[in-house]
Amino acid sequence: MPSNQPALPESVVVVLFGATGDLASRMVLPALHEVHDRGLMPAHWRLVGCATDVLDDDGFRDLVRASLERSELGVPAGWDPSAVRYAGGGFTAEDSGELPTVLAQVREELRDTAGTEPVVLHFLAVPPVAFAAITKGLGAHGLADGARVVFEKPYGTSAESFEELDALVKEVFTEDQVFRIDHFLGKEGVQTIYVLRFANQLFGSEWSRASIDQVQIDVPEDLDVANRATFYEATGAALDMLVTHLFQVAGQVAMEPPADLRDPESVIAAREAALRAFRPLDPVEDVVLGQFEGYTDIEGVPSDSVQDTFVAARLWVDTERWRGVPFLLRTGKRMARKTQRITLVLKPPFGPLAGELSEPNTIEICFAGDGEIRLGITVKTPGPDLTFSPGKAVLELDDVPGGEPISPYASLIHDALIGDRSLFTTAEGLRAAFAAFAPLQGEARPLPEPYAPGTWGPAAAHRLAAPHRWMLGE
Numbered sequence: 001m002p003s004n005q006p007a008l009p010e011s012v013v014v015v016l017f018g019a020t021g022d023l024a025s026r027m028v029l030p031a032l033h034e035v036h037d038r039g040l041m042p043a044h045w046r047l048v049g050c051a052t053d054v055l056d057d058d059g060f061r062d063l064v065r066a067s068l069e070r071s072e073l074g075v076p077a078g079w080d081p082s083a084v085r086y087a088g089g090g091f092t093a094e095d096s097g098e099l100p101t102v103l104a105q106v107r108e109e110l111r112d113t114a115g116t117e118p119v120v121l122h123f124l125a126v127p128p129v130a131f132a133a134i135t136k137g138l139g140a141h142g143l144a145d146g147a148r149v150v151f152e153k154p155y156g157t158s159a160e161s162f163e164e165l166d167a168l169v170k171e172v173f174t175e176d177q178v179f180r181i182d183h184f185l186g187k188e189g190v191q192t193i194y195v196l197r198f199a200n201q202l203f204g205s206e207w208s209r210a211s212i213d214q215v216q217i218d219v220p221e222d223l224d225v226a227n228r229a230t231f232y233e234a235t236g237a238a239l240d241m242l243v244t245h246l247f248q249v250a251g252q253v254a255m256e257p258p259a260d261l262r263d264p265e266s267v268i269a270a271r272e273a274a275l276r277a278f279r280p281l282d283p284v285e286d287v288v289l290g291q292f293e294g295y296t297d298i299e300g301v302p303s304d305s306v307q308d309t310f311v312a313a314r315l316w317v318d319t320e321r322w323r324g325v326p327f328l329l330r331t332g333k334r335m336a337r338k339t340q341r342i343t344l345v346l347k348p349p350f351g352p353l354a355g356e357l358s359e360p361n362t363i364e365i366c367f368a369g370d371g372e373i374r375l376g377i378t379v380k381t382p383g384p385d386l387t388f389s390p391g392k393a394v395l396e397l398d399d400v401p402g403g404e405p406i407s408p409y410a411s412l413i414h415d416a417l418i419g420d421r422s423l424f425t426t427a428e429g430l431r432a433a434f435a436a437f438a439p440l441q442g443e444a445r446p447l448p449e450p451y452a453p454g455t456w457g458p459a460a461a462h463r464l465a466a467p468h469r470w471m472l473g474e
Contacts, residue, residue: 002117007418007449008040008042008115008120008417008418009043009116009118009119009376009418010042010043010044010115011042011043011044011045011110011113011114011116011118011119012041012042012044012045012046012118012119012121012417013045013046013047013048013103013106013107013118013119013121014032014045014046014047014049014120014121014123014328015048015050015099015103015118015120015122015123015349016028016029016048016049016050016123016125017050017051017091017122017124017125017130017134018050018051018052018124018125018126018130019049019050019060019063019086019127019218020051020053020055020060020063020129021051021125021126023125023152024049024067024125025063025066025070025128026067026134026214027125027409028123028168028409028413029064029068029071029124030068030071030072030073030407030409031066031068031407031409031413032047032220032410032413032429033068033071033073033076034073034354034407035413035414035417036076036408038075038235038404038406038410038416039071040410040417041417042114042119042405042417043114044110044113044114044355045083046076046083046084046085046106046109046118047064047083047084047085047108047264048085048086048087048095048099048102048103048106049063049064049084049085049086050086050087050088050090050091050099050244051088051090051117051373052089052090053088053312054088054089054472055086055088057084057085057125058081059086059204059216060084060085060086061081061084061086062392064084065079065081067451068072071101076078076452085102085105085106086098086100087101087103088104090137090192090309091133091134091137092133092137092288093133093136093137093139093140093141094146095199095301096137096141097141097187099141099143099284099427100142100143101139101388103120103143106118107120107271107387110386112267114327119148119417120143120146120147120148121147121148121149121150121416121417122134122138122143122147122148122149122150123149123150123413124149124151124152125151125152125295125299126152126224127244128152128153128154128155128156128157128468129199130153130163130435131155131169131172132165133348134474135168135169135172135173136172137151138170138172139172144172145160147173147177147341148177148179148416148419149169149173149177149179149182150179150183150291150412150413151178151179151180151181153180153182153244154239154240155180155425155430156233156337156430157235157239158434158438158441159431159434159435159437159438162431162434163409163431164429166427166430168192168295170427175408175427176419176421177237178427179412179416179424180425180426180430181409181412181424182245182248182424182425182443183240183408183409183469184242184244184245184248184249184367184408184409185248185249185252185412185424186407186408186409186412186423187200187340187367187368187371187408188367188370188371188397188405188406188411189340189342189368189370189371189372189397190249190252190259190326190365190367191411192365192367192371192373192397193252193253193342194252194261196363196373198257203363206344206346207344207400208322209321209322209324210322211346211347212323212344212346212347213324213342213345213346213347213360213468214325214326214327214328214343214345214468215250215253215325215326215328215342215343215344216247216327216330216341216342216343216345216347216465216470216472217249217250217253217327217328217329217330217333217341217342217400217470218328218330218331218340218341218342218348218470218471219241219245219246219330219339219341219344220330220332220335220336220337220338220339220472220474221331221332221333221334221335221338221474222334222335222337222338222454223333223334223338223445224333224334225295225298225309225333226299227296229298229299229300229301229316230300232307232333233300233302233307234302234308236307236309236311236331237289237308237309237310237311237331238287238289238308238311238313238437239441240442240446241311241331242313242329242331242437242440243433243434243436243437244433245318245331246316246329247275247278247329247330247350247433247436247437248271248295248343248429248433249367250274250278250315250317250327250329250340250401251271251272251275251278251429252271253327253342253344254274254317254319254321254322254327254328255270255271255273255274256270256273256274256321257270257317258270258311258443264422265422266418267320267422268421268429269428270420271429271433272426272428272429274317274430274433275429275433275436276428277317277319277322278315278317278318278432278433278435278436279315279316279317279318279436280435280436280437280438280439281313281315281436281437281439281440282439282446283315283439283440283442283444283446283465284446285311285363286313286314286315286316286447286464287311287314287440288310288311288313288446288449288457288458288460288461288463289308289310289311289312289314289445289446289447289448289449290308290309290310290311290312290332290336290448290449290450290451290457290458290461290466291306291307291308291309291310291448291449291451292310292332292333292371292450292451292453293310293449293450293451293452293453294334294410294453295307302427303359306447307448308448309332309333309334309448310327310330310331310332310333310335310448310451310457310458310461311329311330311331311332312329312330312457312461312464313328313330313464314326314327314328314329314464315327315328315329315436315438318326326464327464328464330457330461330469330470332451332457334382334453334454335455335457336454336455338368339368340366340367340368340470341364341365341366341367342365343361343362343363343471343472344364344368344441345360345362345468345471346360346361346362346363347360348360348382349361350372353388356382356388357388358380358388358390358391358416359376359378359390360468361375361376361377361378362374362375362376362471363375363376364471366375369457370396370397370398370405371396371397371398372394372396372397373395373397374392374393374395375392375393375394376391376471377388377391377392377393378390378391378392379391389460395444411423412424428447434470444447444460456470456473456474
């Protein structure tokens with residue numbers, strides 16, 4: 001997003017915990033390469049991988065190279081392996097492994113070459129169960145002072161576990177040192193909401209209950225969970241996606257205009273205020289859970305599992321702007337297609353054509369891939385009669401002149417390097433999200449309803465969108 005961004009530091013050390021794991025290989029290492037390839041990395045940098053695997057520097061460099069070879073960008077020309085180091089042996093409060101020694105060495109190298117103290121960015125690409133141990137270790141071994149730390153999601157799995165984790169983190173770090181990633185906030189399409197709304201009177205003037213009947217945020221997935229069955233059985237769709245990604249995107253849509261869009265703290269404050277206005281979910285009236293047929297046949301899933309692989313929820317935002325407008329949130333596995341879309345469903349027109357149109361006008365923001373904006377409008381059907389047809393006007397964001405989309409992880413890593421927290425979740429925002437989500441973790445949680453793979457989920461979810469329909473797929 002446009003901002004008066006602070007300059008990049010002269011030098012940086014990225015400490016990648018979980019450096020030999022799947023997340024690091026698939027997402028973080030290619031994103032670091034993308035940041036470097038785009039000229040967004042400080043001139044002087046080092047990557048220090050940290051994991052339990054027994055490797056030397058060359059062994060880790062081979063893993064990094066293999067990861068980059070599998071990525072779209074490939075291995076960069078003139079890649080300097082000497083910038084990559086490894087600290088094995090794991091890392092806890094009781095056993096620091098090799099990390100303090102290696103980190104001290106590379107910091108000294110950067111002080112000599114850049115002439116300034118490097119920024120240290122700890123990136124925890126590890127399972128959430130390891131957050132506490134690593135955080136304690138960073139404090140115990142003096143590696144937290146002046147550093148920044150990136151936590152992956154989920155940052156807590158309930159209001160209680162969130163508070164417990166955040167209290168521990170705050171014993172070691174201040175809030176402005178903490179960067180909690182929700183990579184949906186780094187997507188080009190989600191960031192486009194700001195400019196579409198605040199730079200275009202055509203859209204900004206319609207962004208309220210006066211013109212909008214519904215807001216739909218739809219993230220269907222066609223993938224199975226076979227290779228993630230253990231994780232999914234412990235988590236489910238609602239906890240994995242609703243309280244994190246979809247709530248955060250809803251906060252982006254619902255927030256009031258920030259005092260200064262170029263000031264990260266103003267943006268954060270506006271999004272947090274919207275999240276605090278989320279009414280706690282009503283599990284009976286406003287939530288439908290589903291489980292795709294065949295889920296319990298997957299190895300590692302109990303035959304009597306009642307875990308949800310689909311969730312549709314009707315969220316209410318109790319602000320003057322949005323009171324009475326349902327925010328419909330839907331996501332699930334093994335659905336008809338994979339996409340990510342925000343749809344603002346506009347009220348019917350007034351005047352001589354009121355009641356004659358078969359389709360509502362829509363403002364659609366697709367935030368899959370590079371993103372696109374679609375307008376659902378009504379036009380005259382060509383011919384002699386006054387009849388009407390729905391049409392679409394589409395703008396692909398990667399077609400915007402002068403633009404070159406950046407991946408969500410690369411965007412967020414760059415923001416962490418310069419200290420911009422506007423696209424990261426905050427403690428207050430997550431506290432509000434878990435408060436709204438809490439009823440769905442209680443005794444009133446509905447049982448999931450079956451749905452066939454390749455469909456749009458249980459038929460019961462249709463009622464949440466009435467009097468309209470789910471604009472995607474129905």
